[in-house]
Amino acid sequence: MNRKLGDISFYGIVLILSLATLAILIVIIAYVMRQGLPHISWEFLSQSPEHMGREGGILPIIVGTVFVTLLALAIATPIGVGAAVFFAEYSKEGRVVQVIRTFTEVLAGIPSIIFGLFGFAFFVVFMQMGWSILSGGLSLSLMILPTIIRSTEESLKTVPLSYREGSLSLGATKWETTVKVVLPCCRKGILTGLILGIGRAVGETAVLYLTIGGSIRIPTSLFDPARTMSMHMYMMTAEGISREKSFATAALLIVIILIVNSIANFISNRMKGAQ
Numbered sequence: 001m002n003r004k005l006g007d008i009s010f011y012g013i014v015l016i017l018s019l020a021t022l023a024i025l026i027v028i029i030a031y032v033m034r035q036g037l038p039h040i041s042w043e044f045l046s047q048s049p050e051h052m053g054r055e056g057g058i059l060p061i062i063v064g065t066v067f068v069t070l071l072a073l074a075i076a077t078p079i080g081v082g083a084a085v086f087f088a089e090y091s092k093e094g095r096v097v098q099v100i101r102t103f104t105e106v107l108a109g110i111p112s113i114i115f116g117l118f119g120f121a122f123f124v125v126f127m128q129m130g131w132s133i134l135s136g137g138l139s140l141s142l143m144i145l146p147t148i149i150r151s152t153e154e155s156l157k158t159v160p161l162s163y164r165e166g167s168l169s170l171g172a173t174k175w176e177t178t179v180k181v182v183l184p185c186c187r188k189g190i191l192t193g194l195i196l197g198i199g200r201a202v203g204e205t206a207v208l209y210l211t212i213g214g215s216i217r218i219p220t221s222l223f224d225p226a227r228t229m230s231m232h233m234y235m236m237t238a239e240g241i242s243r244e245k246s247f248a249t250a251a252l253l254i255v256i257i258l259i260v261n262s263i264a265n266f267i268s269n270r271m272k273g274a275q
Helices: 002-039 042-046 059-090 095-109 112-126 133-157 161-169 174-185 187-202 229-238 243-274
Strands: none
Touching: 002 243, 042 059, 042 243, 059 095, 059 133, 059 174, 059 187, 059 229, 095 133, 112 133, 133 187, 161 174, 174 187, 187 243, 229 243
16 A cells, blocks of 8 residues: 555656656746747848847748757767777677776866867967868767767667677678678667757857857858857857747757757658658
């Protein structure tokens, strides 16, 4: 009886905490949407900022956000997935692997401003890339790399050992087994890691504040400075330029993230159905 009462109490506490968390999230999103949506218009989406962002739109800001996010994912995804495959499929537990894994976990907990300082010192100054999309994308890829590695590795561990043994028994090599059997089984987990990486990249400010420059012009190459939506919100709010434009940018950013998650869930469900 006491055990059953304890289970019910624990379930009730967890339920209350979950509902409280959901309620807080809904309140935050609703408040931002209420303040920002009325100020979103076609002119806001298609025009360039004027008077430091007090007037005009955020078209160059959107372009800069897309460029730096895609560049960071293009760099971090193959490295992250490759590292996860090495850890899960090829490496043997030993001191070297434990050290590498420990450093990867430590990397995931480093504050983003540290990545920004490193990116500024190494990419902007030492490599002489200047404040540019390339410097920001490289710095951002280092920050999201641990997220992709961890998510992919955990997904690889869920693939049953019998799948690998069956493939090897049919004459397939280790590489063929990994590419044609193991990786297709955990596509959803890899996609989840990419979604988390996109979410962190799109919402990051500190790393890009020190590496990308903050220009409000439309970038035409990877060596041009730019500004992302999260940076734009911060600078507009911190400098007191326009509260309305800041909330409109925040609302648009939430809408973009919701769209990206919806598309990813749709793709994931299609993959699951195809299997």
